[in-house]
Amino acid sequence: MKRIVSILIENKPGALARVVGLFHQRGYNIETLNVGPVFDGTYSRMTVTTRGSENDVEQITKQINKIIDVIKVSDLTEGDHHEYEFIMIKFKHSKKIQEILKSLNGKIHEKNKDAMVMSAWGSSSEIEAAIKFIGKVNLLEIARSGSIGLHEGEKVLKI
Amino acid sequence: MKLSGGDLLMRALKDEGVKFIFGYPGGAALHIYDSIFKQKVCEHILVRHEQGATHAADGYSRATGKPGVALVTSGPGATNAITGLATAYMDSIPLVVISGQVQSHLIGTDSFQETDMIGISRPVVKHSFIVQNTQDIPQIVQEAFHIATTGRPGPVVIDIPKDKTDPSELFEYKRAKEISLRSYQPRVLPHPGQIKKASKKILSAERPVIYAGGGVILGNAHKELILLNKLLKAPVTNTLMGLGAYPAKDKYFMGMLGMHGTYQANMAMHNADVIIAIGARFDDRITNTPAMFAPNAKIVHIDVDPASISKIINADIPIVGQVKESLIALIKEIKRSKIKIDSDALDNWNLQISQWQEKHGLDHELYLKKNASKMILPQVVVQELYHATNGNAWVTSDVGQHQMFVAQYYHFNKPRRWVNSGGLGTMGFGLPAAMGVKLAFPKDDVVCVTGEGSIQMCIQELSTCLQYNLPIKIININNEALGMVRQWQDMNYGGRHSASTYSDSLPDFVKLAESYGHVGMKVTKKGDLKKTLDKAFSMKDRLVFVDVYVDPNEHVYPMLVAPNGSMKDMWIKKNVKA
Numbered sequence A: 001m002k003r004i005v006s007i008l009i010e011n012k013p014g015a016l017a018r019v020v021g022l023f024h025q026r027g028y029n030i031e032t033l034n035v036g037p038v039f040d041g042t043y044s045r046m047t048v049t050t051r052g053s054e055n056d057v058e059q060i061t062k063q064i065n066k067i068i069d070v071i072k073v074s075d076l077t078e079g080d081h082h083e084y085e086f087i088m089i090k091f092k093h094s095k096k097i098q099e100i101l102k103s104l105n106g107k108i109h110e111k112n113k114d115a116m117v118m119s120a121w122g123s124s125s126e127i128e129a130a131i132k133f134i135g136k137v138n139l140l141e142i143a144r145s146g147s148i149g150l151h152e153g154e155k156v157l158k159i
Numbered sequence B: 001m002k003l004s005g006g007d008l009l010m011r012a013l014k015d016e017g018v019k020f021i022f023g024y025p026g027g028a029a030l031h032i033y034d035s036i037f038k039q040k041v042c043e044h045i046l047v048r049h050e051q052g053a054t055h056a057a058d059g060y061s062r063a064t065g066k067p068g069v070a071l072v073t074s075g076p077g078a079t080n081a082i083t084g085l086a087t088a089y090m091d092s093i094p095l096v097v098i099s100g101q102v103q104s105h106l107i108g109t110d111s112f113q114e115t116d117m118i119g120i121s122r123p124v125v126k127h128s129f130i131v132q133n134t135q136d137i138p139q140i141v142q143e144a145f146h147i148a149t150t151g152r153p154g155p156v157v158i159d160i161p162k163d164k165t166d167p168s169e170l171f172e173y174k175r176a177k178e179i180s181l182r183s184y185q186p187r188v189l190p191h192p193g194q195i196k197k198a199s200k201k202i203l204s205a206e207r208p209v210i211y212a213g214g215g216v217i218l219g220n221a222h223k224e225l226i227l228l229n230k231l232l233k234a235p236v237t238n239t240l241m242g243l244g245a246y247p248a249k250d251k252y253f254m255g256m257l258g259m260h261g262t263y264q265a266n267m268a269m270h271n272a273d274v275i276i277a278i279g280a281r282f283d284d285r286i287t288n289t290p291a292m293f294a295p296n297a298k299i300v301h302i303d304v305d306p307a308s309i310s311k312i313i314n315a316d317i318p319i320v321g322q323v324k325e326s327l328i329a330l331i332k333e334i335k336r337s338k339i340k341i342d343s344d345a346l347d348n349w350n351l352q353i354s355q356w357q358e359k360h361g362l363d364h365e366l367y368l369k370k371n372a373s374k375m376i377l378p379q380v381v382v383q384e385l386y387h388a389t390n391g392n393a394w395v396t397s398d399v400g401q402h403q404m405f406v407a408q409y410y411h412f413n414k415p416r417r418w419v420n421s422g423g424l425g426t427m428g429f430g431l432p433a434a435m436g437v438k439l440a441f442p443k444d445d446v447v448c449v450t451g452e453g454s455i456q457m458c459i460q461e462l463s464t465c466l467q468y469n470l471p472i473k474i475i476n477i478n479n480e481a482l483g484m485v486r487q488w489q490d491m492n493y494g495g496r497h498s499a500s501t502y503s504d505s506l507p508d509f510v511k512l513a514e515s516y517g518h519v520g521m522k523v524t525k526k527g528d529l530k531k532t533l534d535k536a537f538s539m540k541d542r543l544v545f546v547d548v549y550v551d552p553n554e555h556v557y558p559m560l561v562a563p564n565g566s567m568k569d570m571w572i573k574k575n576v577k578a
Helices: A015-025 A054-066 A095-102 A124-134 B005-015 B027-037 B050-064 B076-080 B082-090 B117-124 B134-149 B192-203 B214-218 B222-232 B263-271 B323-336 B343-360 B378-388 B401-409 B430-440 B461-467 B483-492 B509-515 B526-538
Strands: A002-010 A032-038 A043-051 A070-075 A081-092 A107-111 A115-122 A139-144 A148-151 B020-023 B043-046 B068-072 B095-101 B127-130 B155-161 B208-212 B236-238 B253-256 B274-278 B298-303 B317-320 B394-397 B446-451 B473-478 B519-523 B544-549 B570-573
Touching: A002 A015, A002 A054, A002 A148, A015 A043, A015 A054, A015 B117, A054 A070, A081 A095, A081 A124, A095 A115, A095 A124, A115 A124, A124 A139, B005 B027, B005 B134, B020 B050, B020 B430, B027 B068, B027 B095, B043 B461, B050 B068, B050 B076, B050 B082, B050 B095, B050 B430, B050 B461, B068 B076, B076 B082, B076 B095, B076 B117, B082 B095, B082 B117, B082 B155, B095 B117, B095 B134, B117 B127, B117 B155, B127 B134, B134 B155, B192 B274, B192 B298, B192 B317, B192 B323, B208 B222, B208 B263, B214 B222, B214 B323, B222 B323, B236 B263, B253 B263, B253 B401, B263 B343, B263 B570, B274 B323, B298 B323, B378 B401, B378 B446, B378 B473, B378 B526, B394 B401, B394 B430, B401 B446, B401 B473, B401 B483, B430 B446, B430 B461, B473 B509, B473 B526, B509 B519, B509 B544, B519 B526, B526 B544
Parallel strands: B020 B043, B020 B068, B068 B095, B095 B155, B127 B155, B208 B236, B208 B274, B236 B253, B274 B298, B298 B317, B394 B446, B446 B473, B473 B544, B519 B544
Antiparallel strands: A002 A043, A002 A070, A032 A043, A081 A115, A081 A139, A081 A148, A107 A115
């Protein structure tokens, strides 16, 4: 089952490598990874999507929690949550691609005589479906932000 | 007064109470070595290989309970320290390993003796620091010791670029009164609700077993463990790392459990209805096939590390907390409880265990038997050693058959006396570890039980022992082969001894010991064993290397049947399953 793990971590050199290294060390895969500084900039929030059973994810979150730089870990998929992913695509003019992206809050950033650049965002399953549907024809380049998410309701991952 | 980075480091180590630094100098560490020269508080022990430095610091820590400190230079110095770091990491030993690093502006340029120590050590340390500002050194040292010694202990690396110890750049020394890290607050006290549940479950048990591991020793909770069992009167087993946590002479002690555990300990685990796991982690050398582990047991698991709980075996009642505090709470709750122990059930259970012991227990009097074998049996060497030292020695070991024989036959009644690499299984650990122990307890007998395979992995430390006058006794159980490898080849590979023998090319260990300035003794006849050991231990101020030739065909038993076996499935002797 797909899991979204959110991690609040010290924004220090090497902290990201400790988390990424741990996934490999303990035999788990990272599907997507997003990281950026939050609050006063001394913290970072990471969002990792991975696959595993409930036991696997319990073990992953416990092991991540042991990393000294990690402040809090939460498995968003345990409860209700919001989750989105952002993509940017460069493609040769294609009505099909343009329409797919438009249906996902698409925005045109650049348009020239051969190609265009668009962004879009949606739930990761929507993004996955869109990428599949777009296929390879006319596609030049694609970048994904990886999932980010928040708990629904009152629950928060804060200092 | 303002200090250089090197002097800040030494001042910080002094304030942490460090007595010994085990190390080896090199370019990137030279400023630090100059600072060492200028002070008198910390004694530097010059090893002959950085692996020896980390193992010696580790041995010192295991014996004293204090953190061990090692200092190495960049590049090969740092990489040589990795095995020792991994050894300490697997057994949760608090070490602070300081590595020199190339100058900051050279980092990333493949400069001479450069290696990414933070990166290369990451999977085998609890935490690591790289010094970016010289004035941070005191705080980093303080944080490193705090992290290494609290919660589940472990090794910490401090990587110091050479320019951060430049003698011409001076800074104020500042030490914080207390260390508090917003991202690190290990749990100390157990949850009272869990303690209540555990007490209820334990008191209503008919076939309880206490399964105690290295966490009891690391957490200084052996007295509490004894107190707990004064109330419970349950059979107790210790893991390889836990030997000494519960006194071996106690009538409720069943010996070690697991791969080479005693028949009664493994049978008791398999048939238990409640297993009280204390500071133990259900390692694969304990559980055998996890799906077949103790089918009828409810598990109470006390551990300071939440990630150890329900990792391999699901815990019915998890208790996260320091072992000592958790046991104190549990004892209090049991005393307060109205539930009475079922004494009849417990008597039957203890009777059953003694019957198992009679049936297939270890023979602790092999040394008295004249005809057990024509050659010296390795088990007998350990039994004779036990008597020669009155069971009071500090014993380190390397890895393999000799390690298991010590675990089985040297009865440890006190914690910390048994020093071995349980988790990583590092050959070469025994001699340098013994140096650390001997420095801490110079008047006591310190023995390194080893094999002719293991001892050659860190043999160079014999030179260190001469320089610092460390009269360790080395008992080399010499079967002219990598015994445990050969045992597996006998049992699983049709006796094809692939790359496990070298009888034609072993050194003359007596001459070797002598050339290092020590005393060497060789024993080949049964009749000479006892008197040679007595003679060796009478030479209080000399390192004696006793090379004992033993029966090369001897195997370690019991041995769990694997794969697809449970804890009740054991080889009892050659070709015989219980």
